[in-house]
Amino acid sequence: MLTTEKLTKSFKTRNAVSDVSLSIPQGQMVGVIGRSGAGKSTLLRMVNRLAEPTDGRITFEGRDVTALRGSALLEWRATCAMVFQQFNLVGRLDVLTNVLTGRLYHHGFVASMLQLFTASERAFAIRALDRLGMAHTALQQADTLSGGQMQRVAIARALVQEPRILLADEPIASLDPLNAKVVMDALRTINREDGITVVCNLHTLDTARSYCDRIIGLKDGVLVFDGTPEMLTQEMAREIYGAEADGAFAEGLTSTSLGGVPAKQRLTERDLAKNAQLGMAAS
Numbered sequence: 274m275l276t277t278e279k280l281t282k283s284f285k286t287r288n289a290v291s292d293v294s295l296s297i298p299q300g301q302m303v304g305v306i307g308r309s310g311a312g313k314s315t316l317l318r319m320v321n322r323l324a325e326p327t328d329g330r331i332t333f334e335g336r337d338v339t340a341l342r343g344s345a346l347l348e349w350r351a352t353c354a355m356v357f358q359q360f361n362l363v364g365r366l367d368v369l370t371n372v373l374t375g376r377l378y379h380h381g382f383v384a385s386m387l388q389l390f391t392a393s394e395r396a397f398a399i400r401a402l403d404r405l406g407m408a409h410t411a412l413q414q415a416d417t418l419s420g421g422q423m424q425r426v427a428i429a430r431a432l433v434q435e436p437r438i439l440l441a442d443e444p445i446a447s448l449d450p451l452n453a454k455v456v457m458d459a460l461r462t463i464n465r466e467d468g469i470t471v472v473c474n475l476h477t478l479d480t481a482r483s484y485c486d487r488i489i490g491l492k493d494g495v496l497v498f499d500g501t502p503e504m505l506t507q508e509m510a511r512e513i514y515g516a517e518a519d520g521a522f523a524e525g526l527t528s529t530s531l532g533g534v535p536a537k538q539r540l541t542e543r544d545l546a547k548n549a550q551l552g553m554a555a556s
């Protein structure tokens with residue numbers, strides 16, 4: 274169980290996140306939605322301890338994560354892997370080495386820098402890439418990949434950390450609809466097969482509704498919705514997004530005007546059928 278208790282982050286006089294209290298059971302897939310600036314990234318970054326909370330507490334399986342320092346903090350960051358909108362791969366390194374950097378905590382910093390990985394670590398990394406349909410790119414330079422491929426490599430890098438939690442900060446915001454689906458399918462597969470808790474910031478309501486067991490809505494840093502996709506009514510969307518949410522459900526649109534994928538790029542049924550055939554090979 275991951276919990277936040279009255280978690281707060283202030284920047285100067287403004288609260289980016291205010292008094293957010295959550296209990297997330299192991300293995301849940303949670304979507305965090307809200308307008309740009311609602312505090313979604315700050316919430317995830319606090320859980321990973323990339324951002325220090327101003328107030329409140331984070332616990333995981335009863336352990337006070339907020340109090341961790343030094344090697345215990347590094348261990349937590351390995352347990353609680355993160356993927357980002359911009360993938361954060363090292364473009365000049367090959368894909369396999371990028372994935373192996375996920376072993377930094379387990380392997381040791383100096384050895385990792387010298388790329389002294391063992392055969393079993395390399396095999397582990399290849400297996401992670403294979404699960405994401407990316408093993409064939411192992412020796413390719415990372416900056417030759419498409420955005421969707423880069424995100425799958427970033428997820429493979431997160432997997433070799435052997436995390437219990439995967440935090441995904443707008444993982445599909447830079448991707449076209451086909452690749453967005455491939456990445457979301459991959460996250461859900463990892464969630465279901467490995468029992469890894471996935472907490473995912475998403476711009477699009479229908480992605481959150483399609484993929485997540487639970488949706489959390491933030492507005493101006495405050496938790497205004499916490500429920501199942503079925504509970505996320507149009508009224509609630511309006512509460513979270515304001516007037517911009519009007520029509521979103523009726524048109525089958527999402528938060529397009531809120532920074533999501535433009536309507537013309539959204540998947541048609543034909544696209545979905547094609548993508549199902551392509552499976553993980555789509556790029």
Ligand SMILES: Nc1ncnc2c1ncn2[C@@H]1O[C@H](COP(=O)(O)OP(=O)(O)OP(=O)(O)O)[C@@H](O)[C@H]1O
Pocket residue numbers: 284288289307308309310311312313314315316
């Ligand atoms: N380092 C910082 N210094 C000052 N203010 C910050 C900092 N990081 C975030 N903020 C502010 O905190 C608020 C929440 O930002 P955050 O990035 O968490 O929102 P978000 O919901 O993730 O937005 P987006 O969807 O655009 O990524 C915003 O008002 C933002 O300007």
